[in-house]
Amino acid sequence: MKGFIQTIKNIWSIKELREKLILTFTFLIVYRFGSYIPLPGIDINEVTRLLDAQSDSQQGILGLLNSFTGGSFNRASILALGIMPYISASIVVQLMGLAVPYLQKLQKDGDSGRKKITQITRWLTIAICLVQAPAYLTLLQTQLLPYNGGFHSAYLLDPASFWFMVPSVIILITGTVFTMWMGEKITDRGIGNGISILIMVGILADLPRALLNAFELDTTGGIFFLLEIIGLLIVIMLCVLLVQAVRKIPVQYVRRAQAGSSSYMRSVTDSVRSYIPLKVNASGVMPIIFAQAIMFLPATLVGMVADQDSSWVVFFQKVADPFSWQHSVIFAILIIVFTFFYTAITIPVNQMADDLKRNGGIIPGIKPGKDTADYLDDILSKITFPGSLFLVLIAILPAIVNMLGVDQSLAMFYGGTSLLIMVAVILDTVQQINTYLLNHHYDGLMSTGRNKNVA
Structure with missing residues (x-):
């Protein structure tokens, strides 16, 4: 403290x-x-x-x-x-x-x-x-x-x-x-x-009101409410891992320089190692947003039908319910599809391979050009699938915890677009504040002159 x-x-x-x-x-x-x-x-x-x-x-x-x-x-x-x-x-x-x-x-x-x-x-x-x-x-x-x-x-x-x-x-x-x-x-x-x-x-x-409602509905003397809070904290930590998880692809940059004296010149080759960070969840919350836009259609169509008792209308009503298993299954499939789609259009592996080749960068063991693009695309596909499954889990978690007895108003904070946005924004803001703190600390060292003894 x-x-x-x-x-x-x-x-x-x-x-x-x-x-x-x-x-x-x-x-x-x-x-x-x-x-x-x-x-x-x-x-x-x-x-x-x-x-x-x-x-x-x-x-x-x-x-x-x-x-x-x-x-x-x-x-x-x-x-x-x-x-x-x-x-x-x-x-x-x-x-x-x-x-x-x-x-x-x-x-x-x-x-x-x-x-x-x-x-x-x-x-x-x-x-x-x-x-x-x-x-x-x-x-x-x-x-x-x-x-x-x-x-x-x-x-x-x-x-x-x-x-x-x-x-x-x-x-x-x-x-x-x-x-x-x-x-x-x-x-x-x-x-x-x-x-x-x-x-x-x-x-x-809406979080304070949701917590208050959950506390008032708890009939176990606060034990279930405490379990709800612990579960929410665990889900938040999982979201932090999802937002920050990356696969580092090693890259080696080769630099050439001239060294020597007036009598001779010789070429010196120096290498610099770096890496390409490929995010496990490169698409962010966009797949959930796109999938939600599609899932809103059943509710809109059902509202236009006069006969509300037909079997297919009842099915679409269940699909429109965000806490039903029918909604969760279709929602999960759409999220996986949109995750691959959005990742493919936002991560230009061919351009990345061309930039590496132009700047003298190579991935060890992989030929520059097309082979590098194919390698990056293969790695991206392998990490996108588990990332999409993790995104599905976060998206349908409100429905799961609601089935376990968590109030709907609080269940919405256990996943979906809302939780991912909150985690991503908080992490970004904290990072900017830390940057200011580090810069201030560096300026303070320079102004006091204590950095003179640093080699």
Whole structure:
């Protein structure tokens, strides 16, 4: 504990790091405060009462979106869309970069190209908001706060009127743009990746309530709740291993230099050893996101069918239930397929082999060029399969622990996209803080002059 307190003091003593942390926390407070501001024409007290009555029905895509937005989605907040339109736009631009030559050229243009890609992503975010905002307001009237179901007291204005729809669409788009701006400011002037931190904070906002519900539902005097906490910590450690696990491919770089005197010259060959780190989970959370997008289709199709009692409708209802075994099996297959697909399109083994050959690097025992590309592809395939199985385990773990008696609200923190995002963001932020601490320690040694005796 003493060492932890001293580390906090060291962090606070660095002016630049202190200012970055203050700015980051300030934006996070603003973001959380904005998630409680309702749209004009919405009675926040009535919304709170309805949410308390509907707290057990948050599943599927609605529960996921609500989790990512820190509850703003269900509260009819001005930040209800959150940062998700920007995430969708980023994914679209990333996938288009594989097929559109113009985007491929921008990706190779360095900082100027990245700025143009960022600008394209921003405009695409607004375009997505133009579609999602009216869809959200329609969903608000039909499912979240059903206007025709007798809950008229939640609306101070007619939700179908011009004076509710148009201002609400403008406010929702503005809320997403403002959230996107805060995320970019945190990245530029704060600490960590701003967009990811906003998502993580939204996810963590539901954790205290989930823990409280689990504790209140425990009938064993706290023993089962303690086992739940221990299990959650074990799962978090497994996620850390999954995020950081790499396969190191040894690489040897050969350098040639000229040495000698005025009477003769001779060639000197020097070798430098390095390695290529191939991540076991190179695709991150993208396979889970893609698989979830596919799994949301059954629920959408079932809602359009009039006969809700037919056998195939009942089957699709089970598939849409994130805690059913049918959902887990299909979900697992999709994750494995998307893991191999996304890894194949994001890890260019041919380009890596060409770069090694151009820079004088070789993998010991492997010929440069095509043989190197085939070797890297073979290694990548071998580590991707166990990585995909581990990703499947993390993804379906909420359903498994729910079958063991863990409350659904807490079970969602045992795996899936939420847990992987939290672990990855926390590790990245801690690494950046450690970098500042190490740099400060190095500057301190230089300023005191104690490094003069170092050989």
